[in-house]
Amino acid sequence: MEEDGRLRLGTATLRSRLIHGTGKFPSAQVLAQSIAASGAEMITLAVRRLHLDGDRRSELEGLDLARYQLLPNTAGARSADEAVRLAHLARAAGLSDFIKVEVVGHEASLLPDPLATFEATSRLVAEGYTVLPYTSDDVALALRLAEAGAAAVMPGAAPIGSTLGVLNPHNIRLIIEECPVPVIVDAGLGAPSDALRVMEWGAAGVLVNTGIARAGNPVEMARAFAAAVEAGLLAHGAGLAGDAVEGRRGFGASTPAAGLPVG
């Protein structure tokens, strides 16, 4: 997956491990400057109806989309069918096979629907898409998504837009360590230190939107996130001293494994 410090996802090779969201920015100009400051090579987008009359200006108008690896999302989908449809529309609009599967299962928190996420991922993989599913911090589900052919899995650190940071560090770390495909931590990363932490653990990348878009100075914050991501990548490569300590995150069953009436 990684050669010369680069991250390979489908047909894309990324030097920057920071994926930049494009929602909620104060202006098209700030968005363009923020992406430039972050050094991001991959940006996320959403698919929506074109306004038929009146103002058609978009927050994306200052961007040359051809310069980036586009990662359209299926945000707004409430079922696997809706996610697949949005993926089809995104491919038709952008002529790229990359898709971030996002199926909301709980409106208030925007937490993903695990079953629909899995189904949409499987179907889109079968159709030849490079699928990056947004998932919860559920370890087994992340593994199943990898098994289903996801190019990377994207567990949320915290609910979308919450900027709460890594709510379940234990699970996120376990996903990073156990997943056979790159893990890109998505959603809820509010501060560069949050991104730094997951990168230190070995995340392949992070996706940040609100943490930059709603910062006091988004452009400077984009730079800060980029530096944190870079530091975390270096730190993981160097090997954290604490990781040498045995039993640091030990766990074991309370119920005996022996004597199970199978086999």
Place this chain on the structure above:
Amino acid sequence: MGDLETGGQLGTEQLRIRLGASRLYVVTDDLSPLESLPALVEAAVAGGADLVQLRRKREPWADLVDLARSLRDSCRRGGAIFVVNDHVDLALAADADGVHLGQGDAPVREARERLGERPLIGLSTHTPEQALRAQLLPLDYIAAGPVRATPTKPESVEVGFQQVTAAAQVSRVPVVAIGGLDEGASAIEAGADMVAVVRAVCAAPDPRQAAQRLRREAEAATSWRWIRLNGESRKSPPGETLLELLARLGVERSGVAVEVDGRIVPREHLATEVVCEGAVVEVVHFVGGG
């Protein structure tokens, strides 16, 4: 259709369905004596008028209430819609199916508040801007005209069929072409859903026969197709391709995706695929997102 046959009042939804299927709209003139109007309207409805508008500029509206009630009953018996011109008060007093307003009459919102949701509201438009602005109002149809100079409205400047087409291109509600029309096909082919006439029926030697002919001509004309475009009702001229539709909306082919009836249309097919009646068309593009 039970209500139509028994001459009862159509419900809110039924009235709009009836409006959607309408082709011929007859407006009474100012020259015929008031007492001749019941027979005239009955003949027009028998000939196929879908809508009748009582339009009298000279009499005060209060003098028209009894006449309006009798025309309303006559229209209901014949399965036609009955509206009055200008006066919300008259529409209310006569329990008409709606009111037709001019640009200078009571504002549409005010009329809607007073009438409630059932009665139809129509609005005259004379420019593309007026037709576009009308889309934001709680109304049920717009009129576009005068297509030709007409003695009925000597002060108005004729705007031609271009105004009908311009209105059709932006309207989510039926478009009624009006002004000096004496034929049924031309306005429908320009994008109108209905042809409105005054003299062509009211001054005809045989109003019933005139209505019959106009209705038949309008029916036989190739009308524009109604489609659902991004969740809104819109009209598309016969034979229009998806690429032409995009161009009309001012949209470039790159950067958008087009879906028709749940099926993505490949970019290279946009120039050849023709928009069909009832098509559900979605045009999407990228916006900011996380």
